[in-house]
Structures are given as C-alpha cells and as structure tokens.
Amino acid sequence: AQSVAQPEDQVNVAEGNPLTVKCTYSVSGNPYLFWYVQYPNRGLQFLLKYITGDNLVKGSYGFEAEFNKSQTSFHLKKPSALVSDSALYFCAVRDMGGGYQKVTFGTGTKLQVIP
Amino acid sequence: AAGVIQSPRHLIKEKRETATLKCYPIPRHDTVYWYQQGPGQDPQFLISFYEKMQSDKGSIPDRFSAQQFSDYHSELNMSSLELGDSALYFCASSLVSGSRDTQYFGPGTRLTVL
Numbered sequence: 080a081q082s083v084a085q086p087e088d089q090v091n092v093a094e095g096n097p098l099t100v101k102c103t104y105s106v107s108g109n110p111y112l113f114w115y116v117q118y119p120n121r122g123l124q125f126l127l128k129y130i131t132g133d134n135l136v137k138g139s140y141g142f143e144a145e146f147n148k149s150q151t152s153f154h155l156k157k158p159s160a161l162v163s164d165s166a167l168y169f170c171a172v173r174d175m176g177g178g179y180q181k182v183t184f185g186t187g188t189k190l191q192v193i194p
Numbered sequence: 195a196a197g198v199i200q201s202p203r204h205l206i207k208e209k210r211e212t213a214t215l216k217c218y219p220i221p222r223h224d225t226v227y228w229y230q231q232g233p234g235q236d237p238q239f240l241i242s243f244y245e246k247m248q249s250d251k252g253s254i255p256d257r258f259s260a261q262q263f264s265d266y267h268s269e270l271n272m273s274s275l276e277l278g279d280s281a282l283y284f285c286a287s288s289l290v291s292g293s294r295d296t297q298y299f300g301p302g303t304r305l306t307v308l
Contacts, residue, residue: 184238
C-alpha cells in the first residue's frame with residue numbers, strides 16, 4: 080500500500096521569506112512523487128514531479144522539491160514566498176512498480192503567506 | 195493548451211436521485227481517473243479507465259458506476275444519492291503509453307445533495 084503524510088495542516092510564512100511544506104511517503108517500491116496546488120473552488124494544478132534522477136526537482140511558479148530517499152521525504156520549497164502562493168498544497172505518491180496508476184494524496188497543507 | 199473538461203460544474207440533486215458527471219480528457223490522453231473530495235478532505239481515488247477498460251478501483255460505492263467511451267470521455271453515474279455524496283468530483287487524465295506519471299485534473303464538479 081502507498082501512503083503520504085503531510086504533518087502540518089497549515090504553514091504561515093511572511094512574504095519574501097523562504098517556505099517549506101513537508102511531505103513524507105511510503106511505498107513498497109520506487110516512488111513517483113508529485114505536488115499539486117489547489118486554489119479555493121478550483122481544480123488541482125500540477126506543480127512538479129519526481130520520477131528519477133536529480134533529487135532536486137524544479138517546477139512551476141518558482142517551486143522546487145527535494146527528494147530524500149533515506150528520509151522518505153519530498154518537501155516542497157520556495158526561496159521567496161508571494162502572497163499569491165497562498166493555497167492548499169497536496170503531496171501525492173504512486174508506486175512506480177506497482178502497476179496501479181492511481182495516486183494517493185496527503186491530507187493537504189494550507190499555506191498562508193502574510194503580506 | 196487544452197485541459198480536462200468536466201460537466202456540469204455544479205449540480206444540485208435531492209436524496210435518492212441520480213446524477214451523471216462527464217469528463218473529457220486532454221486530447222490523446224488514454225487514461226481517465228475519478229476522485230472524490232469531501233469538504234475539507236483530500237481527494238480520494240474512485241476508479242480509473244485505460245483504453246476504455248477499467249484499470250483500477252478504489253473506494254467507489256456500489257451505487258456508483260463509470261465507463262469510458264470510444265472517444266475516451268468518461269461518465270460517472272451515481273444513483274440513490276445520499277447526503278454524504280455531496281463533494282467535489284474531479285476527473286484527471288494522463289497518457290499512460292507515454293510518460294505514465296502525471297495526471298492533469300479538471301476543474302471538478304461540485305455535487306450538492308439536499
């Protein structure tokens with residue numbers, strides 16, 4: 080079984096400061112890892128993914144995420160937060176070798192960027 | 195670029211009624227997924243189709259059924275609706291035969307059961 084944990088329900092950060100949204104995962108094989116963002120009353124937008132290769136993945140809107148296999152983590156980061164980054168962020172995982180296509184989402188972290 | 199289209203965007207039904215949600219995947223995508231997101235909840239996988247065949251099944255109630263048609267669009271049929279079915283229903287599509295990883299989501303259908 081695959082699972083994702085997002086330990087923080089909410090993260091508050093001042094505009095211009097670096098932000099980190101935490102995610103840890105569990106899969107039986109090698110993981111595909113994703114971050115999605117959800118604005119109020121909107122669909123889930125793809126931000127970035129890790130499949131293989133470089134552990135630091137760069138995505139949309141200046142976001143990046145670092146894959147750490149030993150810690151089974153895939154934290155989302157941004158060097159300088161914008162007020163417009165305020166949204167709900169979901170980490171998701173899929174087992175690369177499981178043959179199943181569905182992704183499993185974490186419970187989401189609400190990011191609040193304070194002006 | 196074309197995105198996933200879902201219709202209707204909003205739907206209000208009474209208990210015990212039936213609802214049909216439609217999903218039109220990104221052109222040339224061969225796989226469709228359905229997710230249910232309850233209020234304040236994370237999306238939960240319901241069911242998926244690859245090349246018009248069911249490929250995986252999650253926590254989909256027996257009252258719900260779905261299929262993918264020859265043009266790759268999919269429909270989620272929900273019968274005997276219950277209050278707890280009120281949620282945002284997302285459809286996602288991906289190209290399995292290509293980079294079988296990224297799912298792109300539609301805007302969702304907000305179903306309210308009264």
